[in-house]
Amino acid sequence: MPNEKIEETMKRIYLNENENEKDFIIERKEKQYKFPKLILIMRSELYRGMFLSVTNDTSNKVTDYSELSNKSFQLFEYWIYSNQIKDEIEITKEIINEFEIGIDYFQLNEAYPNLFDLLIIKFNNQN
Incomplete structure (x- = not known):
């Protein structure tokens, strides 16, 4: 994806005066989580494509990720914000398979550091 388009989209989101349009809502079961669109653009090809494909993205689309376990979602949420694996969560084979x-x-394949590699390293260090 051209860097100019990414930069243009990020500026549009950042400069938007409507705070509600800066966030994207991820829904899990009956709870909603707000993620800044700018962070999602930096971390995920899926969200980058989603936000860049809409010329004037004025919605904060809702996506349902109820299929993720609570531990996996906590890992995902922490990684989105910090680009790191949360220390307090034990990595199991089930979490690795789910992730x-x-x-x-x-x-998230293009993310650096690679999330899957980080999970494997943490799993190996725990065992």
Whole structure:
């Protein structure tokens, strides 16, 4: 994706005076989480494409990620904000398997550091 278009979209979101349009809502079961669109653009090809494909993105679309376990969602949420794996959460084979699917779903493959690699390293260090 051309850098100019990414920069243009990020400036449009950042300079938008309507605070509600700066966030994207992710819904899990009956709870909603607000994520800044700018962070999602930096972390995920899926969201980058979603926000860049709409010329005037005035919605804060709602996506349902109820299929993720609570631990996996906590890892995802923490990683989106910090680009790190949360220390307090034990990485299990189940979480790794779930995240392998989730990483493809969220299109986080291009992220650096690679989330899946970080999970494997943490898992190996715990065992």
